[in-house]
Amino acid sequence: MHDHQVFAVKFGEVKAGSQAQHFLNPPPELHEQPGHLDFAVWLVRTVFGDIVVDAGFTSTVAAKRNRTHFREPSEGIRLLGVEPADVSHLLLTHFHYDHVGDVGPFTTARIVVQEREMTFWTGRFAARAEFRRLVETEDIQRLVALGLAGRVDYVDGDREIVPGVRVHRVGGHTPGTQIVSVESAKGTVVLASDSAHLQYHVTHDCPAKLLTDLPEMYAAFDTIRALAGSPELVVPGHDPATFERFPAVPGLDDIAVRIA
Ligand SMILES: [Zn+2]
Known part of the structure; x- marks a missing residue:
């Protein structure tokens, strides 16, 4: 087991409606919970190089989509002492606008995607309304x-990026959605x-509203x-609780937490 370090960096948020809106078949108790999603990117520090997971979206897209934006995602990585141009790998979990917007500053990183994700967003169904609204043409x-x-x-599937850091295609949310497992001193972080x-999706086996394949989404919960x-080492994509469950990085309260 490697002892890689894992951080989450918050760059934006959206507060609207109730948490129920994010579920395919919302459990009644979630109608009472105010809607709140955080937008984050993740940093994995290893002796083999610094790896960033996802690239968020820029202030330009935030303004266009009426999202609260605190900083450019790459600037958040810089606050953790890592220069984006020095990052060795940028792992993109899927191509939705809130995950692939700020790729530019990672000028030398290998960009790791699932082949099926690129195929989908350059293919026949990408222009259909329910998919199209979730991506930016420029991205x-x-x-x-x-x-x-x-x-x-x-x-196409699973790959070890550096020893102890792996991507795994799970699909479900989009055809080429991939998750990342990281060996750490606390155990494997997902x-x-x-x-x-x-x-809640994983703990209650309760699918999200945004999906392309429901059996794959259930299978993703199994894989996670x-x-x-x-x-505790499952780190969801948009859960505000992540920034309460884990300790803040000294000097970066409400900006970055250390997961492992
Ligand atoms: Zn998404």
Whole structure:
């Protein structure tokens, strides 16, 4: 077991409606809970290099989509003492607008995506309303250009990125959604991204509203549980509780927490 360090950095949030809106078939008690999602990116520090998971969205897109934005996601990584240009790998969990917007500053990183995700967003169904509204044209164009420039590593399934850090295709949320497992001193951390927006999805086996394949989403919950060293080490994509459950990085209260 490696002892990699894992951090979450918050760069934005949205408060609206109730938590029930994020569920396919909302449990009654969630109608009472005010709607609140955080937007985050994750940093994995290893002796093999610094790895960033997802690229969030920029202030330009935040204004367009009426989202509260605290900082550029790459700036959040900088606050943790890591220069984005020095990051070795940028792992993109899927291509929704809130995960792939601020790729630019990671100028030398290998960009790791699932082949099926690129195929989907450049294919037949990407323009259909329920999918189209979740991506930005400029983001997809940028990823295609990076692919043509030889910067993208395509994965079909699982791959070890460096010893103790792996991506796993789970699908469900989108065809090429991947999660990231990281060996740490606390056990294996699972960065679940949008395979589980909130902890509740996994703890109650309760699917999210945004999906492309329901059986795959259920199977993703199984994979998350099987990989995680303990239930506490499952890190959902948008759960505000992440920033309460884990200790703040000294000097970065309400900005960054250390998960492991
Ligand atoms: Zn998503």
